[in-house]
Amino acid sequence: MSNLERYNTIFQDTFNVGIDSLNDDFNSETISDWDSVTQLTLVTAIEDEFDIMLDSEDILDFKSYVVGKQILAKYEVEL
Template sequence: MSNLERYNNIFKDIFQVKEIDLNKDFQFQTVEKWDSITHMSLITILEDSFDIFFETEDILNYGSYENGIEILKKYGVSFDE
């Protein structure tokens, strides 16, 4: 499984959406289910799945599907598979 597939599966599971919904418009402000509790669940699952530990600033700035990919790249997660 590629990192992008893993990443997408996490979002699909947490937010109960289809892969087609995961795009630049999938953001904290536009997704009703994306509240503070869901946000921390997302962060925890991402840390476990990719064996990383987010810095506080990155947790606070993690506000969209696309932004999350860029943040994960900072931790060495490659999406060029």
């Protein structure tokens, strides 16, 4: 499984959505289920899956599917 597939699976599992929902518009402003608890669940799953530890600023900034990809790139996770 590629890193992108792993990343997508985390989003699909966390938000209970299909792969077709994951796009540039998938963010905390457009997804009603995206609250602080869900965000922490998402971040924890990302950290566990990719064996990284996000810093506080990245955790606060992780508010969209696209930004998440950019944050992972900072930690040398290629998607």
